Amino acid sequence: MSKYQSSDAILLRAVGYGEGNRIFTCFGRENGKFSAVARGVLKPKSKLKGHLQLGNRCDLQLVNGRGLKTIASAVAKETYAANREKAEWYFYMSYFLELFNDFLPEDAPDENLFFLLDAVLKSLGDTDPPLLARFFELKLLAAAGYAVDTEHCAVCAKKLNGGFYDTRRSVLTCENCGSGMVISPKAHFALRYLEQTDPNLVSRLKVDDETKSVLFTLNKNRIEHSLEKKVRSLEILRKAELD
Ligand SMILES: [Zn+2]
Secondary structure (H helix, E strand, O other): OOOEEEEEEEEEEEEEEOOOEEEEEEEEOOOEEEEEEEOOOOOOOOOOOOOOOOOOEEEEEEEOOOOOEEEEEEEEEEOOHHHHOOHHHHHHHHHHHHHHHHHOOEOOOOHHHHHHHHHHHHHHHHOOHHHHHHHHHHHHHHHOOOOOOOOEOOOOOOEOOOEEEEOOOOEEEOOOOOOOEEEOHHHHHHHHHHHHOOHHHHHHOOOOHHHHHHHHHHHHHHHHHHHOOOOHHHHHHHHHHHO
């Protein structure tokens, strides 16, 4: 590996490290997920500070050492400014970054996922946040290898028009074959739409509150089944979305 490297990256997470330093988890367009330390970034005079904000897309100059990479310079090229205007949007942005970080392994570059995150962060200000969240969750589940067949019953292979979600096995079944969580035909249609659409077309889907609630519970179940843990922001989102 050469000593110097540049990266067009979105900042997913930051933790404090030593005095005035932070370690950033980044997702690079070309190099996937990696960690790098920004030295002195918490000091008042740091030139990096303004650029290295969570959720920013930055041009980073990195120095590869024996241990962690170091961020030598950073220029924010996209701050998705709208997401910082409302507390609700900021919260969803934080959730998207957390989920993306949780689902994707280090050193597995994927340009499509990079642009998916970029597009979702750009769409947040003019799309219903809960629906955009369901869309993003479905894309990440599929990308991480946890796709579920939503077209056919997992038992008899009949074409589905609603049915059940079997929470234990994480599969969909028709009304004759299964039991578990009821997926109404309306919720099934919304699920199929969100799986197949693009970020900028999410807002064309109109759903009632009951459908929203089914989609929330379904995805939450699938995420926790896949990650084998609870996602912190999802617990908070649940409260916010039900208000
Ligand atoms: Zn069946």
